[in-house]
Amino acid sequence: MSDAAAVANRARTGRSKGRWFAQVGWRHVVGVLAVAFSLFPILFVISAALNPLGTLSSTELLPTGASLENFTNLFQKTPFAHWFLNSLLLAGVASFASIFLSALAAYAFSRMRFAGRRVGLLALLLIQMFPQFLAIVAIFLIFTTVTDLWPVIGFNTPWGLFLLYMGTALGANTWLMKGFFDTLPKELDESATMDGASHAQVFFRIMLPLVAPILAVTGLLAFIGSINEFIIANVFLTEPNSKTLAVGMFGMVAGERNNNFGMFAAGTLLTAIPTVLVFQLLQRYIVSGLTAGAVKG
Amino acid sequence: MSTSLSGPGSAEEAPGRKPVRRGLPRTPRTARNHAPITATGLVVKVVLLGLVAGIAIWAAFPLVEAEHWVGLAILAATTAGLFYLYLSRRHIPAKYLVPGTIFLIAFQVFPVLYTASTAFTNFGDGHRGSKDDAIVAIQTSSVQQVPGSTEYSLSIATKGDPATGALVFLLSDPKTREVFAGDAGGLRKLDAGDVTVSPTGKITDAAGYTVLNFGQASGRSKDITDLVVPTAGGAVRSNGLSRAYEGKAVRAYDAGCDCVKDSETGKTWTADPANGSFVAADGERLAQGWKVNVGLKNFTRVLTDPDISGPFFGTLLWNFAFAIGSTGFTFLLGMAIALALHSPRMRGTNLYRVLLILPYAMPSFAMLLVWRDMFNTDFGLVNDLFGLDIDWFGGTWSARIAVLLVQLWLGYPYMFLVATGALQAIPRELTEATSVDGASPWQSFRAVTLPLLLVALSPLLIASFAYNFNNVNAILFTTEGGPFAPDNPTNGATDLLITYTYRLAFGAQGAEYGLATTVSIFIFAIVAIVAAISFSRTRKQEEVYS
Numbered sequence A: 001m002s003d004a005a006a007v008a009n010r011a012r013t014g015r016s017k018g019r020w021f022a023q024v025g026w027r028h029v030v031g032v033l034a035v036a037f038s039l040f041p042i043l044f045v046i047s048a049a050l051n052p053l054g055t056l057s058s059t060e061l062l063p064t065g066a067s068l069e070n071f072t073n074l075f076q077k078t079p080f081a082h083w084f085l086n087s088l089l090l091a092g093v094a095s096f097a098s099i100f101l102s103a104l105a106a107y108a109f110s111r112m113r114f115a116g117r118r119v120g121l122l123a124l125l126l127i128q129m130f131p132q133f134l135a136i137v138a139i140f141l142i143f144t145t146v147t148d149l150w151p152v153i154g155f156n157t158p159w160g161l162f163l164l165y166m167g168t169a170l171g172a173n174t175w176l177m178k179g180f181f182d183t184l185p186k187e188l189d190e191s192a193t194m195d196g197a198s199h200a201q202v203f204f205r206i207m208l209p210l211v212a213p214i215l216a217v218t219g220l221l222a223f224i225g226s227i228n229e230f231i232i233a234n235v236f237l238t239e240p241n242s243k244t245l246a247v248g249m250f251g252m253v254a255g256e257r258n259n260n261f262g263m264f265a266a267g268t269l270l271t272a273i274p275t276v277l278v279f280q281l282l283q284r285y286i287v288s289g290l291t292a293g294a295v296k297g
Numbered sequence B: 001m002s003t004s005l006s007g008p009g010s011a012e013e014a015p016g017r018k019p020v021r022r023g024l025p026r027t028p029r030t031a032r033n034h035a036p037i038t039a040t041g042l043v044v045k046v047v048l049l050g051l052v053a054g055i056a057i058w059a060a061f062p063l064v065e066a067e068h069w070v071g072l073a074i075l076a077a078t079t080a081g082l083f084y085l086y087l088s089r090r091h092i093p094a095k096y097l098v099p100g101t102i103f104l105i106a107f108q109v110f111p112v113l114y115t116a117s118t119a120f121t122n123f124g125d126g127h128r129g130s131k132d133d134a135i136v137a138i139q140t141s142s143v144q145q146v147p148g149s150t151e152y153s154l155s156i157a158t159k160g161d162p163a164t165g166a167l168v169f170l171l172s173d174p175k176t177r178e179v180f181a182g183d184a185g186g187l188r189k190l191d192a193g194d195v196t197v198s199p200t201g202k203i204t205d206a207a208g209y210t211v212l213n214f215g216q217a218s219g220r221s222k223d224i225t226d227l228v229v230p231t232a233g234g235a236v237r238s239n240g241l242s243r244a245y246e247g248k249a250v251r252a253y254d255a256g257c258d259c260v261k262d263s264e265t266g267k268t269w270t271a272d273p274a275n276g277s278f279v280a281a282d283g284e285r286l287a288q289g290w291k292v293n294v295g296l297k298n299f300t301r302v303l304t305d306p307d308i309s310g311p312f313f314g315t316l317l318w319n320f321a322f323a324i325g326s327t328g329f330t331f332l333l334g335m336a337i338a339l340a341l342h343s344p345r346m347r348g349t350n351l352y353r354v355l356l357i358l359p360y361a362m363p364s365f366a367m368l369l370v371w372r373d374m375f376n377t378d379f380g381l382v383n384d385l386f387g388l389d390i391d392w393f394g395g396t397w398s399a400r401i402a403v404l405l406v407q408l409w410l411g412y413p414y415m416f417l418v419a420t421g422a423l424q425a426i427p428r429e430l431t432e433a434t435s436v437d438g439a440s441p442w443q444s445f446r447a448v449t450l451p452l453l454l455v456a457l458s459p460l461l462i463a464s465f466a467y468n469f470n471n472v473n474a475i476l477f478t479t480e481g482g483p484f485a486p487d488n489p490t491n492g493a494t495d496l497l498i499t500y501t502y503r504l505a506f507g508a509q510g511a512e513y514g515l516a517t518t519v520s521i522f523i524f525a526i527v528a529i530v531a532a533i534s535f536s537r538t539r540k541q542e543e544v545y546s
Helices: A002-050 A069-077 A080-111 A117-127 A132-149 A158-166 A172-183 A186-194 A199-210 A212-228 A231-236 A245-254 A257-283 B039-065 B069-087 B092-120 B131-141 B214-219 B221-226 B297-304 B312-341 B349-356 B364-374 B381-386 B396-425 B428-436 B441-469 B472-476 B497-506 B513-545
Strands: B151-158 B167-172 B179-183 B186-189 B195-197 B203-206 B234-239 B243-249 B251-254 B259-262 B268-272 B277-280 B488-492
Touching (some): A002 B312, A002 B364, A080 A117, A158 A231, A172 B441, A199 A212, A245 A257, A245 B364, B069 B092, B092 B297, B167 B234, B312 B441, B349 B396, B441 B513, B472 B497
Antiparallel strands (some): B167 B179
16 A cells, blocks of 8 residues: 555656656756867866966866966966957957948848849858958958058058958848848838838837847857957968967967967967857847737737 | 938838738828938937048048049049938938948958959969069079179168068168168168167167067078169179178160070070060070969869869868768757757756857867867877777878867857857747647647748858858868878868868969969859859748748
């Protein structure tokens, strides 16, 4: 009797556990596995950055010692602080501006019908596909002239690079945003227009707040893209203090890889901090159900 | 630059939109409901247009000074166009598209077209400038010391970084005590007050220049030997690190026969306008040539030269596999994880997201280099962790798998992010409705979630494919194209077309931009065709779901 009750009890708890696992638990298993896959190379970098010997050959997966020597060397022996500020300024301004340009274009492509719309969309996609770094010879020649005329936006300045990055602003971001705009109900802007809003008011007051999640995502992508851009920046920035993180740090391990590996790893970690912070900032915009109930009934 | 903000814009029934697939008659232009003119809109518009005018005026001054009339005309036309566009009440779509398009044309389309135009030339090392540049280079490089030529005391200096900056010769004439600064542009006389001359006659310090010490100078001896300062009668060249001489050019150009004569040997090289170089009767070419149009020669060379076209097909296949694999695997993994974490009952999704996204937050070029070390056979982390003893980058397939693994790690957070973003946009009512109707999660995913996801993400997948098709960093920072077969050192197992081109064009035999551009046009054509086909297939979906 009591045995039977115990069995039934076990079965009941087993069943509810099983249901919890089927609905939520397995999701945690997937999450944990994915996090493990994501983190193990980063753990290796952390261990290299804390490694007192600062060489590649002496670094293990788990930290073998803890010293901040690599970090102090990084700031004393290289202009790391300059690189960091240059990268932050460039990536911040460039990502913000490019998101704004893309959002404008995506609104037009999604909500308006005009001659050349599909051709324009296709052209945007194709232009992006020309191997960018093979245009570097032309870009170099163009900016040689620009540097002569307007040194403020020429070589060794963040502004010249910023302009160049704006050239690619309408690329994949416009597409991603257009896809998002397309999923918003048309009744929203139609009803706003009926209430007498101009197209600009519809865009700034109604659409932009609603597409905040995609603005956040594309903003993050653009920020990361600028931080990691190497090939063009490498041509543009030759003075030690004007370099970005990617260019400066690559120079650090170009020759002395093994010996500078600790410093390189320390720099890698510090470079990741702004991106992680940006992601944290934008986290709260990436929330579900933004458009639910926004349509006038 | 400028933003489109048309405050007092007209409000047609649906701005700029013709009713699509709806039989509504278009509202006639006369029957407009004018939107109220908002003060903010007007102020913003005035401020931004003022800014455009200000920038245009600032940019115009150097153009006028340099007498760049074409540039000035383009600037004026652009500014006028912007004013017209934002002050008129029509062309509403253009108001939104123009700001980005201006940048796109100036910094993307124009460089690409400029680059493409070099495919029809022999532009590259030895063929960089005009014929006159080539003649000057030939004459100055043939300078030799002749009896009675002036001798100078030499100091090496630069205006930039001692290790990389452009070099300048600081010269002092021991007889006349005059001091000069000379670079590739010519010789300039310096003010004696600006320089410090040692008792031996050597310049030790000069205003505005950094004088290189002996160690720094000897490290750049090749640059010093190569620097030739053109003068009226010939050129100044270095002789060691502390002496220089003014010599006479042995070879001179003769416009009469359009040829270069060597006054010592009497040999002549006649100009060959088809190839842009001076050729002697015995077929010897002078290294210094000039840039000429060669028509379709580069294209035929790519198709017929066995060194280039031979491995092309195998590399093309692997290139497709790499691009599809990189895009496909990252998408599948990213989407699967995004779906797993996209549940209202999940706790801690934010923490998962932050940790998952970390590979994407790490600087990718740095992590590529780290991965290369982790795949090291002897002390690499991958072999250590799993107790393997694989020579990852030594074997064809293991190297390819390694490269794809690295791509998966670097790329799946991105796909996870965009899939999460797209999932947020799908109204929950849809999936709720399917489950009410008794569909299994898999059925509702197949019938509702996946199609909607693909509508939003298929352009991104195409873009990602195109990006990976030409992902130079992924290969150059890891395998560098290897492993190479012993009999073919120019084409490795993990080479993409673009890294292969890069090696051909900028490799051992010097830069050949014309040829490199030609191959990149082939690459572009391949990618564009693939993208256009996939794109036209998304059109149907857009029609269905919009």
